[in-house]
Amino acid sequence: MKPTLSDGEFVLVDPHRRPRPGQLVVARHPENRELLVIKRVDCHDGDRLVLTSDNPSESTDSRIWGPVDSELVIGVVTLVLDRPTTGPDLSGSTATP
Numbered sequence: 001m002k003p004t005l006s007d008g009e010f011v012l013v014d015p016h017r018r019p020r021p022g023q024l025v026v027a028r029h030p031e032n033r034e035l036l037v038i039k040r041v042d043c044h045d046g047d048r049l050v051l052t053s054d055n056p057s058e059s060t061d062s063r064i065w066g067p068v069d070s071e072l073v074i075g076v077v078t079l080v081l082d083r084p085t086t087g088p089d090l091s092g093s094t095a096t097p
Contacts, residue, residue: 004054005038008083013075019049024077027051030065038077049073 004024005011011026019025019041029035039051039061048067053059062068 004040005080010081010083011038011077012079012081014078015075017076017078019044019070019073019076025049025051026074026077027068028072028074030068030072033072036074044070047071 011024013026021041021043023041024038025041026036026038029037037051040054042050042052042062044050045067047070049070050062050067051065052063053061056063
């Protein structure tokens, strides 16, 4: 399956929205908490989520890690933006709230 996101795209995340099955989320990798991953919520059981990859042959997900604690979820992806074709290079920028 083709990945949902492409290199260079940006995502907006709502940290207050509760993840539901089918939604994309940004989460901390359960084995390396400094690494952020974007996965799809398959199902949830209380405080644990089963996260799946849209491209499972090229990625790891709950098939490998098992269910993930909901505290690792940073937020639900609410918007995907294409990389601007003109203007400044934002790839190295850091957003501040």
